Amino acid sequence: MRCKERAELPGVLVKAASVRCGEPLHDGWVRCDLAAHEDGDHFGLVDSLHRGHALWAKWGDGDVELVEQPDCDVAQPAPARDGCCLFARHQGGHTWEAGGEGR
Ligand SMILES: [Zn+2]
Ligand SMILES: [Zn+2]
Structure with missing residues (x-):
């Protein structure tokens, strides 16, 4: 199960994110990408930046807030x-543990 929270970035952050990503965002809506959770902050992907x-x-x-984070490098075991x-x-769990919902 994936977290269902959504948030809308205020216009000033949409602008800041568009500058950081090098292209305009479609809109300011983001959905939390974490596995369903009770505690802690929500995190929604805005866009990829430079490698990793x-x-x-x-x-x-x-x-x-906007935060730049390195990617999770834990991959699902072979195969x-x-x-x-x-x-x-x-x-929470890695996206490959979530069981295909929404991906
Ligand atoms: Zn969340
Ligand atoms: Zn992960």
């Missing part, structure tokens, strides 16, 4: 070897 890093929107009780689509040291 991505720009994430992070939100909890307060405002949405599947799917990569994880989250960032390093994320909480």
Whole structure:
């Protein structure tokens, strides 16, 4: 199960993210990409950056922030070897553990 929380980036962050990513974002909506969780902040992928890093929107009780995070490099064991689509040291399961929902 994937977390169902969504957040909308304020216009100033949409602009900042568009500059960081080198192309305009379609809109400011992000959905949390973590496995369903009770605690901690939500993280939604905004866009990939340079190799091995991505720009994430992070939100909890307060405002949405932009954070740059290195990619999670834990891959599924052979033979599947799917990569994880989250960032390093994320909480919860890797995306390849989520069971195909939404991917
Ligand atoms: Zn979440
Ligand atoms: Zn992972």
